[in-house]
Every structure is written in structure tokens, then in C-alpha cells.
Amino acid sequence: MRLVFAGTPEPAVPSLRALIESPRHEVVAVVTRPDARSGRGRTVSRSPIGALADEHGIEVLTPEKAGDPAFLARLAEIAPDACPVVAYGALLPQSALDIPAHGWVNLHFSLLPAWRGAAPVQAAVRAGDEIVGAATFQIVKALDAGPVFGVVTEQVMPTDTAGDLLERLSVSGAALLKSTMDGIEDGTLRAVPQPDEGVTYAPKLSVEDAHISFKLPWAAVDRHIRSVTPEPGAWAEFRGERLKIGPVTYADELGIGPGELRVERKRVLVGTATKPLQLGEVQAQGKKRMAATDWARGSRIEQGERLQ
Structure with missing residues (x-):
């Protein structure tokens, strides 16, 4: 399938790399947050996803908002079959969701419907969850509420930080996302609606x-x-x-x-x-x-x- 990958931070890198290396799919473009200033020198730097795309000569799209007309026009011109997403960091309007034939498929680092939102692993650790995980699901307008394609799990060890777990889940989640793309292409994978019970939220954390x-x-x-x-x-x-x-x-x-x-x-x-x-x-x-x-x-x- 022709894919446009959307993501920004380091935990998204294993997923993009897995899809680039897959013989079954072609990553024709990536969508990432605009270049930002960071570090003591406040130098402008590419996001980790943008940097990896540059290494492979892949087109990089950096809209301020995913509803920008110029971005939507370019995405429609590319005509991707599907758009896999890992920690992109911005809301996707319906006008963007409607473009790919198989929609946008998100890798979310929780066992949905638990911990919908921006900081699922952090919330799970603070709550004392013994098992965490990652799920692939079809993006819909409601926050992290779409039907689920598949999950992977990870046991929380007594000394695990959120960073430790996110690093492990980013690797196992990459394999899950790739297999989800394979199943969608084959027509052998169907998403299952999330249950109404057990919904919890994990909003973005501040200092x-x-x-x-x-x-x-x-x-x-x-x-x-x-x-x-x-x-x-x-x-x-x-x-x-x-x-x-x-x-x-x-x-x-x-x-x-x-x-x-x-x-x-x-x-x-x-x-x-x-x-x-x-x-x-x-x-x-x-x-x-x-x-x-x-x-x-x-x-x-x-x-x-x-x-x-």
C-alpha cells in the first residue's frame, strides 16, 4: 500500500522505520509537526520523524494545522491508501480523515479503552497498572474512540519508568502497526468496536x-x-x-x-x-x-x- 505516515517524537521512529523497510508497503510521504527551536542555543531542528524521512529521501509535510487547505490538497494529490499515525501531536479534521481509502490508523500506547489521551503510559504507571500495552485502531472524530485492530502487552516491572515502558512499547508497537497494515492490505483484518465500559483518560502532562x-x-x-x-x-x-x-x-x-x-x-x-x-x-x-x-x-x- 501507498502510505503517508504521521508522527513526531522519538517513540514513533521504530514504526516509521519498520514501514520503510517493509517490502509490502511504500511510504510516499510523512506528516510531522513543524520544525521547532530546542536546546540552550534554541536552534531550529527537525522532529525525529522528519529527520528519518530526510535520510530516506521521503517527502516531509509540516502543516501548522492538519486542516490547512494547502496540506489537504497535497494529501489528496498523493492519494495514499492509508495513513498510519504514531504520536503525531495534532488533531485531524474530518476533511483529512476522509482522504485515504483505508483511513488513518493510530498506534496508541495503551490498552484501549483505558487511558485515551496524550499521556497514556505516564497515567498507567502512576495508577499502578501491572500490565500496559499498545493498540492499533481506526481514527474517528472522538478522542481515541475508534474500533481496534490489534493489541500488544507489556508487564510493568517494579523499577520501570514511563520512559522505559515507552521505549519497549515503541518497538513491539512498531511490529503491531506493520502487521495491521499487512492485514488491512490483505483484507483479513477487521476492527472491533471498543467497549463502553473501562474508559479512562490521560491528558497531556504539565510541569x-x-x-x-x-x-x-x-x-x-x-x-x-x-x-x-x-x-x-x-x-x-x-x-x-x-x-x-x-x-x-x-x-x-x-x-x-x-x-x-x-x-x-x-x-x-x-x-x-x-x-x-x-x-x-x-x-x-x-x-x-x-x-x-x-x-x-x-x-x-x-x-x-x-x-x-
Whole structure:
């Protein structure tokens, strides 16, 4: 089939690569978010999907909005059989959905109908889900509500961050998306409507959503930190400034209040509503990431100081 692939960030790269390498399909163009400024130098850079398309000489379309007339005209001119989508990052109007013969097929990183929305893996980790997954479905106007072609699953390990799971799901999901395209071409695959029960939502996360409260039990604090690692990045306030916090480990200690810091020779503990956690790496404002013990020594933490 002639495919126009839509996607933007790194987790979409394995899927695009799998479709480019497939002998059964031809990726004739990609749709990605416009080039953006990033890094300290604020240099303009291509999205990971745009960069991979450039490497293979594939046409790159970067509309400001997917409803732009010029974009719709070019998409109609290309006349794709189907448009696979992975984390494109923009809404698709009905005028765009109507163009490909087999529609737009999304790879979404959740077990639908659970965690519809922009941050499904993060939501699953914070909620304590033991199994996560990815699903391919036909895009309809309602958010992530279209019928499902197939799923893959992944067990959540105790130390998994959202980034760890997304990396694994991006690989297994790529294979799922390719097999979905194969089944659509063969006419052997039919999408199944999602059930009405079990619908949950996972909206896009802000920096404020990554503010950690140590007034919660240790397991909830641990899941919250892992759910926002690496993005947008867990943080708490220390001496009025933000301190970024890496994944933590369980410490079987007692007698530390929520947010209270205890500095020992080889570890730094922080209290929760139940038992404390041991800090791993932290990053103070304007500093590089470092071991919590190095940060604590340099900060000369006094007894009773807390993370807020």
C-alpha cells in the first residue's frame, strides 16, 4: 500500500522505520509537526520523524494545522491508501480523515479503552497498572474512540519508568502497526468496536503535574516519580527552588516526617506519609545531575529541612 505516515517524537521512529523497510508497503510521504527551536542555543531542528524521512529521501509535510487547505490538497494529490499515525501531536479534521481509502490508523500506547489521551503510559504507571500495552485502531472524530485492530502487552516491572515502558512499547508497537497494515492490505483484518465500559483518560502532562507531594504513602510517591520520568521530570522545592528528582528506591526506615531529609554517609533519605525513600540522582537549578549524596554534601543540609 501507498502510505503517508504521521508522527513526531522519538517513540514513533521504530514504526516509521519498520514501514520503510517493509517490502509490502511504500511510504510516499510523512506528516510531522513543524520544525521547532530546542536546546540552550534554541536552534531550529527537525522532529525525529522528519529527520528519518530526510535520510530516506521521503517527502516531509509540516502543516501548522492538519486542516490547512494547502496540506489537504497535497494529501489528496498523493492519494495514499492509508495513513498510519504514531504520536503525531495534532488533531485531524474530518476533511483529512476522509482522504485515504483505508483511513488513518493510530498506534496508541495503551490498552484501549483505558487511558485515551496524550499521556497514556505516564497515567498507567502512576495508577499502578501491572500490565500496559499498545493498540492499533481506526481514527474517528472522538478522542481515541475508534474500533481496534490489534493489541500488544507489556508487564510493568517494579523499577520501570514511563520512559522505559515507552521505549519497549515503541518497538513491539512498531511490529503491531506493520502487521495491521499487512492485514488491512490483505483484507483479513477487521476492527472491533471498543467497549463502553473501562474508559479512562490521560491528558497531556504539565510541569506542575510533576510536582511531587511527599505527604502520600511511599508507593504512591515512587509511582508518581517514575510516571513523569524522563518527561516532564519529577521535582520538589528545596529552599525555595526547584530540585529535579530521579527515580527513588525503598528504604526500610522509620521516624522521618513527610518531605524531611536525612543525610547519611552513603545515602540521602526523604520521608513520606509511611516509610521513607532513598534519593538517587537529583538536579538543582543551574546545576548538572548528580548523586543525591554529592548534592547533600554541597548543600550542607541542616536537620529538619524538607522537600516541599
